Amino acid sequence: MFPTIRLGPAALPTAGLLTILGIYLLLHVVERTALRLHQDANRLYGLSVTLIIAAFAGARLTFVWLYWPAYRADLLSIIWPLNSGFNVWGGLVVALAAGFFYGRYHQLPLWKTADALIPGVIVGLMVVSLIDFLAGPGFGKLTSAPWGITQFSVRRHPVQIYELLVAALALLAWWQFHRERFFDGQLVLLTTAVYSGGRLFVDAFRENAWVTTAGWHILQILCLALMLLSLYGLGWLAENVKRETGDIV
Numbered sequence: 557m558f559p560t561i562r563l564g565p566a567a568l569p570t571a572g573l574l575t576i577l578g579i580y581l582l583l584h585v586v587e588r589t590a591l592r593l594h595q596d597a598n599r600l601y602g603l604s605v606t607l608i609i610a611a612f613a614g615a616r617l618t619f620v621w622l623y624w625p626a627y628r629a630d631l632l633s634i635i636w637p638l639n640s641g642f643n644v645w646g647g648l649v650v651a652l653a654a655g656f657f658y659g660r661y662h663q664l665p666l667w668k669t670a671d672a673l674i675p676g677v678i679v680g681l682m683v684v685s686l687i688d689f690l691a692g693p694g695f696g697k698l699t700s701a702p703w704g705i706t707q708f709s710v711r712r713h714p715v716q717i718y719e720l721l722v723a724a725l726a727l728l729a730w731w732q733f734h735r736e737r738f739f740d741g742q743l744v745l746l747t748t749a750v751y752s753g754g755r756l757f758v759d760a761f762r763e764n765a766w767v768t769t770a771g772w773h774i775l776q777i778l779c780l781a782l783m784l785l786s787l788y789g790l791g792w793l794a795e796n797v798k799r800e801t802g803d804i805v
Contacts, residue, residue, distance in 0.1 A: 578683030618646020722754030
């Protein structure tokens with residue numbers, strides 16, 4: 557829809573500009589949530605920067621490794637341009653590994669840290685949805701609903717807007733419970749359950765969803781598993797607190 561944004565005589569790529577602004581917003585949110593949960597904001601800020609750098613580097617290097625013949629003749633193309641050529645799963649694995657070692661080195665408690673990081677993660681996912689809406693290839697199924705948008709000359713579900721609303725609901729859940737949480741890990745698991753449950757529903761309206769050979773939506777399968785694991789984790793942590801304190805959670 558809007559692959560570029562014009563600022564005077566300059567035409568900037570929408571995806572790149574939103575990515576930069578999104579990273580800034582993500583880091584700001586993590587810093588604020590760390591302070592609100594009385595955690596070390598500098599440590600969590602550093603962890604977030606580490607995760608972002610590791611994710612970009614891992615995603616790029618994994619893509620290069622998968623398509624090495626295309627880069628072998630021109631090694632400079634490995635680092636430039638960087639406007640395309642990333643593997644999401646490679647970036648995720650490298651980021652998780654980097655975050656694990658950073659957390660171990662600085663002795664960050666797992667659940668407390670995750671409680672403070674999850675709003676930043678949701679904000680990052682919101683930026684991804686916004687980029688997909690403005691400059692990405694994603695589009696929804698056909699609809700006659702009055703809130704549909706015109707894409708490719710037909711009316712379609714604004715599926716990325718649905719994703720933004722789901723993310724906003726997940727952030728609201730975090731905000732609602734952050735002052736009265738009963739145990740560490742409650743916020744990250746609750747927020748994850750709300751977001752994954754919402755995406756499980758919303759992905760049904762996406763026309764170009766990833767599907768298996770049998771027609772199952774891959775993202776829906778992942779979201780269902782993530783939602784169930786989060787709900788199970790909430791119950792498991794609550795039971796642990798009950799056993800340790802003898803109180804009803």
